[in-house]
Amino acid sequence: MTQIPDGRQRLAQNLGYAGILPFVLTLAMFWGTQLWQVWSLHAFLFYAAIILSFLGGIHWGLALRDSQNPLSPDTLQRLILSMAPSLLAWPALLLDEEQGLWVLAIGFVLTWWYERLPASRKRVPAWYLQLRTRLTLVVLACHLGMLMRFWIV
Template sequence: MTLAALPRLPLALGLAGLIPFVTTAAMAWWAPLAWQVVAIKAFLFYGAVILSFLGGVQWGVAMSLEPAESAGFRRRLLLSMVPSLIAWPALLLHPYSGAWVLAAGFLLVRLHEAGRDSRELQPDWYQTLRTLLTVAVVACHGVVIWRLSSG
């Protein structure tokens, strides 16, 4: 599926959700030093919120599309908690380590979403949108990690 074929509202909201990632990643490099520190913290906090949100998406899928008390229902509900359990501790780590943990969390969620069990329950456009957004979010994490490693 192409970007032009994506429903407009989810695409617009997804792209709008990238604005804090892109803005704070850029500020980590080009803002005055004191603002760089704030930007990196804001980047990590926003990343933790969005990663947790992605777990909530899976909770919603389980409640809406999985038969209650089925193995798939239980598995999806349990897995829906993993992003929050990755995101929150990442905020307690050094920013460099936390950024790596969050990036890994986004990739793990995407791998789960791309799995057959998830693809069967989600629209095709969701897969395309999530791939686009994950690539952008992980790239922003790379920019912040690079900044943190360059001292």
């Protein structure tokens, strides 16, 4: 039996899909004039850093929400690891653009991987993990598209 999503789930999914639009739009603009290429690359990098940091914030919130056992190893690990995306995203903006794209892409993969660990999976609904997989695949495809531009030119 297929479960009908509640309003919160549907809204979260729609917002998640809307959140990939800037990735796709800046990637499309990267194929324009040289001025557009420079602008879109920087816009892409900054947006990716913001979104990667946002993903860490999700886990910060989940760790703080655990009032039953706030000092459990899983909760403390989640709280500490929730900072990792921001700590990858910020230096990625200080590197050259190609290296920054790689660091951000790796950050998205590591965050996706962490969300699949047993301790992490039990704290989020299955639909969230499915959504995150779809969104991560699109974001990584956009990163690859941006990286391909470096290899072609």
